[in-house]
Amino acid sequence: MNDRPTGNYEDRIADLERRVRLLEGSTGSDESPSADASIGTAGSIGYHGAVSLYGNVSWTIDYDAAATLRLDASSISGVLDALGNPARLAIVRTLLRGPATAAELQEATDLSSPGRLYHHLRTLSAAHIVEQQSRNRYHIPPAKVVPLLVLSLAAADVAEEL
Template identity: 35%
Template sequence: MSDESLEEPSLAERLARLEERVARLEEGGAPVEPVGASAEAGALWALAGLKDRMPAPGAVLFTGTVDLPTGEHYEWQEGRTTEDLIGADWTQGAAALAALAHPVRLLLLREVLLGTRTTAALGEHEQLGTSGQLYHHLRQLVAAGWLRAEGRGEYAVPGERVVPLLALLQAARR
């Protein structure tokens, strides 16, 4: 490997690649690697699209496409401008966030997403506690909208909550 291959592209080279990308995008061609970006930066394609659509002061976008082991498929996207988010009443989300603030409830949600949906089957899980504790946690998750009762003793994560739940979990890992 020569030293030349390690050098950053010149401004002229970067501009030429940028012009090529714009031309390809306008023609509807295949996407190309971002100008002057490493492979890691190429992972920011969603951010680049958001910035194109929402100039300063910006916005926050959550989006996802999910295939669950149960065969269910969900696609979801929601975004808000920075001004909307900062100006909103943040206390409105407190109950939904509080319902997720217990390890047993997070485990319950994961088990339901994986296909364990009945209270009888959930009750067999050694980490979910007694039946009284299980019902307490199920009620909390239903009240906050993270679970929905689908019949006698059967629960599901509402479709409109699947991607937001996974997005929150990803955000909490940071």
């Protein structure tokens, strides 16, 4: 689970082409100027982590900064919206410690009814954050653990909580 770029295929291909040019030492001066001329000059953004919560997970990603600004806004806002609710964030924090049943999630998050819990679980599932393991058991896929922790840390940084 290393160096997994996200985004649409055009952004992934542009990032791979940029990396090949860097590896080959090409400046790209023989190419005609394009709207993507800033790729490679804007820098890169990335994160990594190795955690042992309910299993050992390590993750590293490095992505072109300019390409990051072109990622699908609706997908990004869907994830941020899903995590922007305190009850859903509590569900995610609980599941980052390990899989849990609906009853365990309801107790851990102080939700007043199973209906409210399932409403939040549907939102988190639609955003590809939480998966249902079995009829009544939920988990966060290992590949999402470090990115979710990074999102939480980044949000705390933006909120000047660090």
